Amino acid sequence: MTDLTPNNTFLITGIIFITIAVIGQSKLGFIEINPGFFGRFLALVIGISSLLYATGLLNFSGETVDLLRTYLAGLIEQSINSINDLLQGS
Structure with a gap:
């Protein structure tokens, strides 16, 4: 077995x-x-998340989280710089 x-x-x-x-x-x-x-909706959410986890689409490793954090930090920094440029140019 x-x-x-x-x-x-x-x-x-x-x-x-x-x-x-x-x-x-x-x-x-x-x-x-x-x-x-509500039970059917909850079963649907649990079923979909279980299938996603089983296929590996829902697994987040430490490297993935670090890469995502670095990417988001870069986007935030870029957005802040763009906003500062717009405010200073006006």
């Missing part, structure tokens, strides 16, 4: 929650699922 890695777990969880969000009210054997609107 295969081991359940975190990616497999999030993939299975995402598929289950997407199924609950799409089907809505259903009866699975002796279990009845009736999540309502």
Whole structure:
């Protein structure tokens, strides 16, 4: 039997929650699922985020965060310089 890695777990969880969000009210054997609107929306959000995490699109490593922080700091500095130039030129 295969081991359940975190990616497999999030993939299975995402598929289950997407199924609950799409089907809505259903009866699975002796279990009845009736999540309502908020439950279906929450299942959709959890399902999509689980699938994104399983595919690696939602993983943020330390390098990614540092690169994003550096990029945003550069954009802010550039914006402040542009605003200062506009204010001094008027």
